[in-house]
Amino acid sequence: MSRFKLSILSVSVVALIAVGAVLWNFLMPSAGPTVTLPGISYSVAESSVGVLLDSSDTRDVLETHIPGIADIRQLSVARPLTLPDIQPYYPEMITDERLAALDLALGDIEGSSVVVYTTSSTLVGVLLDDPEAIAIVDKYLPGFSTNPDIDQGRGFTLSFMQKFDRKTITDEKLASMDAEFEALAKQRAGL
Structure with a gap:
């Protein structure tokens, strides 16, 4: 008789666990997929001077490849322009070679992704x-x-x-x- 009670008890526990699992899956919200947007990507041709100066990562790369550029007084006026736009005004400082090297370095900087x-x-x-x-x-x-x-x-x-x-x-x-x-x-x- 005790074996019979033990088997009924075992079956009851298993049934309760199964019902609990079904209810848990039904009642608890399922996490949907997380969507992320890519961050900003930087390039010489498309990134404005202001964008390049505002990020510490890009500013450091900019200063490495074009030393002294951040010290130019007129740069505040040129913030909406790209480096190729202002290149004719500073031909000794902003050379094609420096822009090419800068563009490669900017490609390695990842903008932060956002959930x-x-x-x-x-x-x-x-x-x-x-x-x-x-x-x-x-x-x-x-x-x-x-x-x-x-x-x-x-x-x-x-x-x-x-x-x-x-x-x-x-x-x-x-x-x-x-x-x-x-x-x-x-x-x-x-x-």
Whole structure:
């Protein structure tokens, strides 16, 4: 008789684990794919003088290949121009050889890639930790970030939370937030 009880108990435990696993997969949000945008790429022909001077990495490479260029007083006026645009005014300093070497060195510098937040794949906790992202959420869901219970939702996505309040978290609001998240990522990537 005790063997019978033990086998019933074993089957019951296995069944409970299986039901728990199914419920977990159904109820917990699945992480969607993470989308990243490429960062800025630099080149002599396309990058403005201002862009090259504003990044410490590119500024160092620029100074290495064209020493003294950052010290030119008139350079502030030339910020929107490219180096080939200003080359005729400084032919001894900005030579074709230096531009070619600079272009190769700039090609090795990678712009930082940027993650695109989405309402279906980004956890609320990640959004709460990013002031610009949570400002977007608060724009469409006023008071969202200041709700005293919000920390309980850090592990969920906004799309998952929509299941509990479809009147407040509408498909239209989620779509608008996704569009603004994409715009934010493009701005951060310099695109």
